[in-house]
Amino acid sequence: MTNTRRSPWRFGVPLVCLLAGLLLAATHGVSGGAEIRRSDAPRLVDLVRQTQSSVSRLDAEHEALTNRIDSVHGRSADTALAAMLRRSAELAGEADMNPVxxxxxxxxxxxxxxxxxxxxxxxxxxxxxxxxxxxxxxxxxxxxxxxxxxxxxxxxxxxxxxxxxxxxxxxxxxxxxxxxxxxxxxxxxxxxxxxxxxxxxxxxxxxxxxxxxxxxxxxxxxxxxxxVGHTEPVRLHFAEPLGPVGY
Incomplete structure (x- = not known):
């Protein structure tokens, strides 16, 4: 009686094909039929560049506002505070804060x-x-x-x-x-x-x-x-400037 050996490829090839089909089916379900790696999909490097650009723009605005404040009040914090308090005192009379x-x-x-x-x-x-x-x-x-x-x-x-x-x-x-x-x-x-x-x-x-x-x-x-004057803190929920105010 002749002993015939069966090749393992007889079962391995169908199994590999079955697994490949399952993988393709799963990929199709996840992508919804669309291409997963689209050329117009946002990349991490693009997001980083956009964020850096936004930060640079905000830094420039901050620097411009800081220079504007410094040009009006000087670079001393005490000078700026004194100017603000002086302006506040000037407006107190118009805002009915002072005794009369x-x-x-x-x-x-x-x-x-x-x-x-x-x-x-x-x-x-x-x-x-x-x-x-x-x-x-x-x-x-x-x-x-x-x-x-x-x-x-x-x-x-x-x-x-x-x-x-x-x-x-x-x-x-x-x-x-x-x-x-x-x-x-x-x-x-x-x-x-x-x-x-x-x-x-x-x-x-x-x-x-x-x-x-x-x-x-x-x-x-x-x-x-x-x-009497008004001594309590004034809390405004909504305010609209009437015009430019200088210090």
């Missing part, structure tokens, strides 16, 4: 008081008996319209970011609360401010409630009043 004094008008508003029997008017509602935010705003608007140079509510200076809000029967101003009576002090022409208050529709309406429900309203002309 002069002739003016004092307006006082208060809630209604009970009568001799300890009762409020029978036809009044709770809202009729208290000073509201709109009443304070009406007085402020009239004073500003009359050319008031500075205004203070209670012990706080009113600036561009000040907002007076009523919370219940109290006033919230710059994070602090106040109870009535509310004192509004303004520097300016007293006669002009009184005329503006008389002509303001909402102030006129408030005065009608004064007569009907007993709300408090007083005007006092003074030859000299003092208004």
């Amino acid at each position: 004094a002069g002739p003016g008008l004092v307006v006082r508003l208060r809630d209604a008081q009970r009568d001799a029997d300890g009762r409020f008017p029978r036809d009044a509602t709770p809202d009729d008996l208290v000073v509201h935010q709109q009443d304070i705003e009406a007085v402020l608007n009239a004073l500003w319209t009359a050319g008031a140079e500075a205004i203070q509510i209670q012990d706080q200076r009113i600036i561009a970011t000040s907002v007076a809000r009523c919370v219940g029967n109290t006033l919230l101003l710059n994070g602090r609360t106040y109870s009535p009576p509310y004192t509004i002090t303004a520097i300016g022409d007293p006669s002009a401010m009184q005329d503006a208050l008389d002509a303001a529709p909402l102030v006129t309406l408030y005065k009608q409630y004064v007569v009907r429900f007993g709300l408090g309203y007083e005007e006092e002309v003074k030859s000299n009043v003092e208004i």
Whole structure:
């Protein structure tokens, strides 16, 4: 009986072909049918060059800004800081930060008081008996319209970011609360401010409630009043420059 040896290639060749087919199928699935090594694919060296170019451009901008600051303030940090503080002091007056004094008008508003029997008017509602935010705003608007140079509510200076809000029967101003009576002090022409208050529709309406429900309203002309400066930090969320500012 003859012993015939089978060649290993009889099984090896089909196996290699099968593995090659699986590899090609996997490659096609990953690439989605597109060429894996496309000529337009970004290369690492290109990304490095783009990043270096961006860094160089930013360095040039930084150098230009540094030279601009140095040309204005000098190369001393102390000199630059002194210039900025000097400019800040100059703008403080325009921003209503400094204390001021002069002739003016004092307006006082208060809630209604009970009568001799300890009762409020029978036809009044709770809202009729208290000073509201709109009443304070009406007085402020009239004073500003009359050319008031500075205004203070209670012990706080009113600036561009000040907002007076009523919370219940109290006033919230710059994070602090106040109870009535509310004192509004303004520097300016007293006669002009009184005329503006008389002509303001909402102030006129408030005065009608004064007569009907007993709300408090007083005007006092003074030859000299003092208004405090604004000492709290000013925080602006949005600002737009009005023009070039030099130091």
